[in-house]
Amino acid sequence: MDWDDLRLFLAVARAESLSGAGKALRLDPATLGRRIARLEEGLGARLFLKSPQGYALTEEGARLLTHAERAEQAVAGAAEELTGAQGLTGQIRIGAPDGCANYLLPQVLATICDANPGLEVQIVALPRVFNLSKREADMAIAVSRPATGRLTVQKLADYRLSLAAARSYLDRAPVLTSLPDLGAHRMVGYIPDMIFDKELDYLSSLGIDRVPLASNSVSVQLNWLRHGAGVGVVHDFALPAAPELVRIIPDQVSLTRSFWLIRHADDGRAARLNRFADLLAQGVRKEVLRLEAMA
Numbered sequence: 001m002d003w004d005d006l007r008l009f010l011a012v013a014r015a016e017s018l019s020g021a022g023k024a025l026r027l028d029p030a031t032l033g034r035r036i037a038r039l040e041e042g043l044g045a046r047l048f049l050k051s052p053q054g055y056a057l058t059e060e061g062a063r064l065l066t067h068a069e070r071a072e073q074a075v076a077g078a079a080e081e082l083t084g085a086q087g088l089t090g091q092i093r094i095g096a097p098d099g100c101a102n103y104l105l106p107q108v109l110a111t112i113c114d115a116n117p118g119l120e121v122q123i124v125a126l127p128r129v130f131n132l133s134k135r136e137a138d139m140a141i142a143v144s145r146p147a148t149g150r151l152t153v154q155k156l157a158d159y160r161l162s163l164a165a166a167r168s169y170l171d172r173a174p175v176l177t178s179l180p181d182l183g184a185h186r187m188v189g190y191i192p193d194m195i196f197d198k199e200l201d202y203l204s205s206l207g208i209d210r211v212p213l214a215s216n217s218v219s220v221q222l223n224w225l226r227h228g229a230g231v232g233v234v235h236d237f238a239l240p241a242a243p244e245l246v247r248i249i250p251d252q253v254s255l256t257r258s259f260w261l262i263r264h265a266d267d268g269r270a271a272r273l274n275r276f277a278d279l280l281a282q283g284v285r286k287e288v289l290r291l292e293a294m295a
Contacts, residue, residue, distance in 0.1 A: 003075060005039045006068040009047065012036060013065055014136075016054040069266055089118035092276055095137035097200075099218035100259060101125030103238040103291070105141075108283035112276070119276075138273060139263045143199045150265040154277065157285045160236040160292060161202065161255040163248040168228040170246070176231070179206065179252055188213045188224045188232035199257050202233040206253065237291035247295070259284065 011021035011032075018029035018036075025032065040047050047061035057065060096105060101123050109121045124137055145153055165185075170176070174184040189203045191214040203211060213224050218235070225232050226244045233255065239245055261281060267273050 001039070001042065003071060005035070006071050008032060008035050009039060009061075009064065010068050010072060012048065012055055013057055013061065013068075016056065018055065087118060088112075088116040088272060088276055088279075090272065091120040091122065092139075092273070093122040093124060093137045094280075095124045095126065095140035097141065097143060097218070098125040099235050099238065100141050102219050103235065103241055104284060104287050108280065108287050111283060112279050138267070139261060139277065142260050142262055143197050143257055145258075145260050146262060152263045152265055152267070154261040154263075154281060156259040156261050156281050157288045158256055158258050159288050161233050161257065162236055162239075162250055162295075163206075163231060163253045164225060164234040164239065164242075164245040165231045165248055166226055166228040166244045167246060168244070169225075169230065170248075173231075176248055178249065182206065182208060182231065186213065186230035187211050188221050188230045190214060190221075191216050202255060205255075206233075236295040237288050239295040240291050 008021070008025065008027075011025050012018065015021040015024060018033050021027075022029040022032050036048065043060075043064075045060040045064075046058050047064060048055040049058055094105065094109075102125065105123055109123070113119050113121060141156065145155075163182075165173075165176075175181060176185060187203060187208055187210065189208075189211040190200060192211065194216045195201050203209075213221075213229055215221050215224075218238075221232055222234060222238060222242055224230065225234065226242050228244075231248065233253075234242070234245060236247075239247070261277060263273065263277065
């Protein structure tokens with residue numbers, strides 16, 4: 001067994017399909033299937049259960065996965081030893097909720113990449129929790145600390161959220177000077193049954209149970225508010241990007257949440273990812289403070 005065989009095995013295990021793994025590897029799925037079959041034959045073990053739904057690891061495959069991931073870390077570590085002095089290199093994929101992905105990460109990661117020209121960074125902005133075991137991302141940012149899984153968790157920063165609306169909306173809307181007044185206003189927020197983390201359920205904590213304008217995207221919500229559609233909860237760090245908005249009753253509504261950086265436990269030995277995580281944490285903290293001071 002050589003590293004190339006393990007690399008192909010890892011791709012199929014994480015994608016759970018030949019087509020998905022083939023796309024990631026830029027390899028024809030039929031060729032990949034033959035390589036996996038040859039690996040199974042050489043090991044004398046069935047690594048995958050094949051079905052119309054895809055490729056699922058067998059018990060033998062799950063045992064091999066642990067060793068293959070260790071081999072992957074060893075190969076990456078060797079590369080880091082040789083290239084570390086030249087700065088961070090290679091590709092790193094980060095999963096993040098779209099508020100963070102849109103209003104914090106672009107400028108933070110641009111600064112990191114400016115200092116490390118050999119680095120490639122991908123941001124996957126999805127309103128859901130990422131599966132790091134399947135390597136959907138090298139690391140992920142979340143709004144709550146996970147309680148289970150083989151993960152390492154690092155707090156990035158606290159951030160604030162406020163009620164906000166466009167001046168154009170407030171000029172024509174009923175008076176809004178206290179929480180009870182919200183009942184007379186059109187609310188903008190998340191689709192209730194698509195809130196993937198309890199920390200995002202802002203409006204129910206304010207006693208709001210009806211959301212006439214709802215989206216699972218923070219950016220869509222923000223644009224509704226910018227165009228005078230109603231009142232909603234906004235990240236303070238996003239307010240500088242939306243000068244049309246003003247905070248409402250900040251003395252009565254000021255929410256605080258946290259961003260957490262989540263990584264697979266095995267990645268703690270990867271010097272490159274450790275260095276990147278440190279730079280990311282420093283950059284996010286600095287950027288949140290800068291933007292909130294402008295809000």
